[in-house]
Amino acid sequence: xxxxxxxxxxxxxxxxxxxxxxxxxxxxxxxxxxxxxxxxxxxxxxxxxxxxxxxxxxxxxxxxxxxxxxxxxxxxxxx
Numbered sequence: 001x002x003x004x005x006x007x008x009x010x011x012x013x014x015x016x017x018x019x020x021x022x023x024x025x026x027x028x029x030x031x032x033x034x035x036x037x038x039x040x041x042x043x044x045x046x047x048x049x050x051x052x053x054x055x056x057x058x059x060x061x062x063x064x065x066x067x068x069x070x071x072x073x074x075x076x077x078x079x
Contacts, residue, residue, distance in 0.1 A: 001070065003047070009069030010053065011042040017060040017067070032059040 018028055029036045032055040038048055050064070057064045065071075 004045075006068050007042065007045055007047050010047070010067055011039070013067045013069060014039065014042075014056060014060075017062055021060060023060070028056065028059060032056050 014028070015025070017023075018025055025039055026036060028034075029039065032052075034048070034052050034055065038046070038052065042048065053064055053067060057067050060067075
């Protein structure tokens with residue numbers, strides 16, 4: 001899995017988790033300590049720090065792997 005795929009998956013999966021759990025993006029940002037601009041910037045290719053991704057995952061009740069879109073053997077195939 002390359003970095004561009006991770007970026008695309010992350011933004012898409014964050015939005016999907018919020019929708020699935022009926023969480024407003026503003027609430028996610030406020031409660032996980034990230035800025036709303038970060039979500040917008042991800043749409044434009046920004047990749048947040050692992051600390052920020054972890055905070056989002058914890059708030060949504062999912063793993064970082066779920067947000068990034070890792071599945072199975074892909075863990076060993078990051079380019």
